Amino acid sequence: MNSPTQPVARKRTKATSIDIAHAAGVSQATVSRVLRGSPLVNAETRKRVEEAVRALNYKVDRHASSLRLQRSGTLALLLFEDPTPDDSHINPFFLSMLGSITRACARAGQDLLVSFQQLSDDWHADYADSMKADGLILLGYGDYLSYRGKLEKLVEQGTHFVRWGAVLPNQPGLSIGCDNFHGGQLVGEHLVGLGRRRIAYLGDASSHYPEFYDRYQGCDAALHAAGLALDPALQVDAQSAEDDGYAAARELLVRGAPFDAVFAASDLIAIGAMRAFAEAGLQVPRDVAVVGFDDLPTARSASPALTTVSQDTSRAGTLLVETLMKRVQEQPAESFTLPAKLVVRRSSDPDAR
């Protein structure tokens, strides 16, 4: 099963700016000027240096440069989930964000360090204090109230960061988030428009989880506008995993209160709930309409395809990086709320695609 040992590669002999200087017949300082794009350099000198750089395959040493400049050209993406998920199953929504953040970093000429953290870890200090990164992007789920203290500490330390999540009044630092309230509203209006009246909510609906709370409130507002309301007896707590959704749906069934629709606080919860309904012999959407939130790739291929609220992760990634870069450069920057969009599929509407 194994292949033979690889021969040890020849030892790397990295060229330095002094080597380039010798090769081009200039001082080391001039080499540095050329590489930093200084306008002070004579065009012909520049050309000689550039040729030597190419010939010797020279790259500026990142650590020497960063040490001197006191910045690293690197951002750190810290992904946390609480409680920690089983090995290697990160929420796909965050993975999709990771994709767009990576691209946005490339566009901004920044390198990206990626790390998973537990909410309990001491991540608030490490990356910035050790100069590994100029700023942090925080992405994750967890109890906001316990999380908030860490954010305050970051602000106190002068660490640059941007968080993905609800934009809240008086929050420490900046955040980019989706308009969860409006997303919930769209769901409420959609379900009411389909004639559903008894709408269950699967997900936490407390200030510990502001995103989920806003989604709940938005849906409730839409019902109120139609002379209805969310029934607390039809609300079941759930974190954002499929198994939580399954358990929450079981709990809902056990309670016995009638319902004709379910608004799940996330797609994973929705998918877990649909599994529970299938097992219980309920048909989606005939017996119960199901709507999720996030528009994961899975939502489209689920059976039936899941109606959900889509968040523009591509734009979110760009905004997170751009906002953070402004902070790193000590420019003014602000939090921003992105629009939510309802995507209707067959789990709520048999006539949808």
Added chain:
Amino acid sequence: MNSPTQPVARKRTKATSIDIAHAAGVSQATVSRVLRGSPLVNAETRKRVEEAVRALNYKVDRHASSLRLQRSGTLALLLFEDPTPDDSHINPFFLSMLGSITRACARAGQDLLVSFQQLSDDWHADYADSMKADGLILLGYGDYLSYRGKLEKLVEQGTHFVRWGAVLPNQPGLSIGCDNFHGGQLVGEHLVGLGRRRIAYLGDASSHYPEFYDRYQGCDAALHAAGLALDPALQVDAQSAEDDGYAAARELLVRGAPFDAVFAASDLIAIGAMRAFAEAGLQVPRDVAVVGFDDLPTARSASPALTTVSQDTSRAGTLLVETLMKRVQEQPAESFTLPAKLVVRRSSDPDAR
């Protein structure tokens, strides 16, 4: 929609080892010894230093340390796809690998830089030459034959790297891969065991794509063992995306040659193919059994749930990082092939869960 501008945080005043030295009443060299865990330091001195480190919230400056040590404590994960996918849709399989690689790096005490590349980019040089990373993990799809030249250049330059992919004879560098041949074999045996005889293969089956080629060959071997063979008329090229799978399945239908099973070279291809079959009024698995490869999360929630070959991404990530670290430390290391496992679901077998 926007919140007010954040007040500019107070300027960071980072403590250095000299600050710690003053606070603890020792020399800067001793501080460094304590932080590097040198056994030479007196226990009491060590304690004084450690207290000062805590009190001043000191972290070793990564760039200064790396510059001096000539290594960065960082690995780089380069993800490439060719052709480049539309914005932010990376193959979920690689995202899952990314998860396990990130965890493995954390265990190994390494930071992880993540970057998307196009196969055409000059990634072979940058990360290692600029000392950003001590080694590279390469992950991606693309034409191996054009890719191979870049790998050779990496070897020539003495860059440390490990690749995810087929373990091939005389390949440049090391790779960790799944046993694609055996995976294909398992699929072939499974389909034959279910009485299927006319098995189509959706995916490239040339040496440009060694993984797909091995899967094809493995399946073919299983058929041969049963006195059958894959019919070239039932093979349609497809890259690893859902739309490619859809197009390939349409092409297969157009050809008109009868088939009772489809082995798709990846889950995404399989899911696209199932969409095409549904549109054509074919029922899976009654009319056509469908099997994929990768065991994406989507495979389980697909409708019908997709039979597939699972690769142990968690173990793969660990092996990639461990193997690379051996190379970085100039220790012997070797390529490794991981076992493949068949996961039977309803897309091939109505009796499966």
Added chain:
DNA sequence: CTGAAAGCGCTTACAG
């Protein structure tokens, strides 16, 4: 426009 020199914050061989 260019060069000589200081200094970013560490690590470790050397001397004691």
Added chain:
DNA sequence: CTGAAAGCGCTTACAG
């Protein structure tokens, strides 16, 4: 066990 000192490879103010 500890300190003084050199040096990792850059960037840029200073002098010309």
